Amino acid sequence: MSSHATPAPLGGKIWTPFFQFLAGVFAVSVILMIWRFVAGLGAVTGLSDAYPWGIWIAFDVVIGTALGCGGYAMALLVYIFNRGQYHPLVRPAVLTSALGYTMAAIAINIDVGRTPYIYKIPFMPHWWNLNSVLLEVALCVMAYVAVLWFELAPALFETWRKGSSSFFRWLADTFDPIIRKLMIPILAIGVLLPTMHQSSLGALMMLAGNKLHGLWQSPLLPLLFLISCIGMGYAVVVFEAHLSSRAFRRPSEAPMLARLGVVTGWITVAYLAIRLGDLVVRGKLGLAFQPSFQALAFWVEIALFAGAAFLMLTPARRGRAMTQFNAAVMIILAGSLYRIDTYLTGYNPGDNWSYFPALPEILITLGILALEIMAYLYIVKRYPILAGGSSTAPARA
């Protein structure tokens, strides 16, 4: 049975020095975003004819949404596999996911060349090209952003219902019952959608054909992206749980997270098995032994995943907070590196082209990241997201 403390707002000052720093970074990026729309992508990014996709896609969108799979991963565990004891981890995961996906959505709006035409995607179904994997990603992500905020809404409503603003009270009173009634389909869709688009994010790069290096180009790209994103989702949950324990001086949830680590560990093992097996079957493993930058990146990926799996599955270590934290970081890095490699490092459009993000491009990414962190800090301090009180060990081994 689930035994969890009630989530509550953490309270405390919003306008901390760290928050101010983030606000500054965001303010700078806003100026650059305006500049991007005035002067075009070329003025602000390092994108080129041969590298149409840069860090805004590879990092902000692909990695950003993968890191936003905490909500998905937790929903799988708590609602599909019925592991109620992990319930306290769901709300912060959903918050992180909602913010991560919103960050990806902001990045997409800035990255596409004709932002106003994005509205045509949901509203002109007669123009849809149903063969386009990117269309499926776009529609799924648009829907999932909404679903995540719906999943998070009850937490917001709890505060609004007791708040001073009559408008927000009205919002809460009107929509809370509706959302609660629809929560089952919302959750179910909220598990289906990421399954679809996270795998499709892998399928996207299949169209690059031989431009994508043999170590990454594979018919199993969708499967590998899906598995790794679930792993990354759990890793983000662990990472975020420990970070907020320390940052907000709350009790550690290490015992619960240890169990989660086992799940993540096995997922990582499955990923590695499929990844390496796929290379062997397609005869591409030899590429990993060539003296190339790509081979190096590949081994770093494998090492990080393998190291993390080892940490999470070794009974002696996995109970320690530091181990869990390190393992989580390793998975996040490994999964992120896998995605950067699939979209950038492993993408070779021709020998004499190269891509490196331009300064404004990097600053805009950092600005959106800063916004995400600011929003997270504000919401956990003012809304009941994180569970207070002490954690308890899971009911059964």
Add this chain to the structure above:
Amino acid sequence: MSVDRRKFLKAAAVTGAAVAAAPAAVEARERRVPPPDAKGMLYDATKCIGCKTCVVACKQANNMPIDDREMGDGLYDAPTDLNSRTKNVIKLYREGERISYMKAQCMHCVDPSCINACMMGSLKKREYGVVTWHGERCTGCRYCGIACPYGVPKYEYEKAWPKVVKCELCAEREGKPFQPACCEVCPREAVIAGNYTDLLAEAKRRLAANPDRYEPKVFGETDGGGTQVLYLSAAGVPFDKLGLPDLGPEPVPQLQQVIQHGIYQGAVIPVALLAVFAGAVWRSHRQQGEGKGGQS
């Protein structure tokens, strides 16, 4: 623990079944062929003298701006590649004594990867099988640039309202639609336009008549599913040296489409998964004792 594993294995089995279904779907994706009235071009690299009149004619016929970014002073139109100001370019391959010119532009593929990629169908295969871009639907996602194996669709990164720029076989040429300007002006008929079937026959005729002169292949006959712009190369100059990649006979989008449609065909698997998920969520809500539909 065992319940965990069972569920996990079940989910894995479902996914595995979907992946296994993919090969069965391979045959289900029908092979595209050029339309019966398909138009195209035939470029015979052995006849090209590198005069670049086709480059000039293309710029004029399409009202393209000059590209003097690399050779400045406004003296020359000197694109080094296809780009946002250049829909057609002549390149030089030189290795020791071997020289060949190479005319690069859109290949007007039979099964275009770009059209497959485009979310809203901004790229269309029109009359005569010509591939054209239409701005009213384009969001500027540039997936077409990722998809094209020849790196053809170029983007106006320098503009605030960018277009995708590529050869459209002069589909919108004033007074002479679908009559490529490059072919009109070529002084040696190194590049000629016409009916795709005729051009393919002509290419084969040239190979048969002069086998020592050419690489023994018409590029585009089957490459990447076939292209409507065909290439002949000089003997001793393989096509990949000219920048035409070895794609094999499978259409470029084939694998992705097979996998994607294998999983999503008729929305069967997504709907089934949704039902499974809905059932599981409902049961977990009941078991976790949250009768009101739960705190999330």
Add this chain to the structure above:
Amino acid sequence: MDTIERSATREPGQSVDRRQFMQVCAMAAAAVGLPHSAAVKWAEAAALGLKPSVIWLHFQECTGCTESLLRTSHPAIGELILDLISLDYCETLFAAAGHQAEDALKAAMTTNAGKYVCVVEGAIPTRDNGIYCQIGGRTAIDILKEVADQAAAVIAIGSCASWGGIPSADPNPTGAKGAPQILEGKTVVTIPGCPANPYNLLGTVLQFVTFGTLPALDDKNRPKFAYGRVIHEDCPRRPHFDAGRFALQYGDEGHRNGHCLYRLGCKGPATHANCSLQHFGEVPGAWPIGTGHPCIGCTEQAMLWRVPMHSTVEISRPTPPDTYPPIHAEHRAISPGAAGVAGLVAGAAIGAGLMAAKKFVGEGTEEKKEG
């Protein structure tokens, strides 16, 4: 002036040898790009004694255009004025002067009213009512208007008559203008150049007197057959331009090798004319660029006397140079600023990660007991 004296002694009715005459006509037709049928027509008209009347006016000019006309041989000036046209008024070539000349002008205008061709050489001053050029007490403006009024066609030869030429150069103290600006509303064919290429005039005049039509004209009323393209398009030194071989100073190696004169200020790219095809003085290579001097744009009002001789002009429609990009051109670029910031961010992230990991060290021993 052998030919002139000979004409003065020719008795009325004395016919020229017909075959010789046909030859002249054929060569003349060919030289100005008219078909052989033109030559036949001239011969017939001449046999009937019907030679078209031409009235040639001189105003603010150096007479260079007339001089250049004297140096043609296909047809030679003699054949032209004696056999093909009737030059009824021309101050340079007239033996007569004063009232006799004026009477000849009046007679020609009356006899051939509505049929004669008026050729204008030289600019027309307009300031102070045009007093700066007067012939026989009458201003150039008045003379031009009167003669043009009854002309079947008006042809302005030379840049001065076409748009003002050198008299109109800054500060233009006389208010010099070209004939089209004086005769507003009338079609005035302009044959600019300083001097104009005489064959451009010959072709135009002979077409008109033979067929009654003027050649196709551009927006400045210049015959397209001569002014339809810029020098740059037909220049024999164009391969040097395309290959980037330029003379940078008079007498340097590039100059001595006949390289392109663009960087010395050649106005070829901006100048409509056919000098590169039809040279001067009938000596091949006798044209400015051929002798090693950049074109000064003498046909163009926007160029001559306005843009310094040695300033370079813009190329309005650049074409590819004589170089080829490789199959895979070099395109790399990394901005140092971006690399720097990326390094900083990566370093900060690693540092923060290490710090965060350190914070857990204290907790490590506690957790071990629980786990």
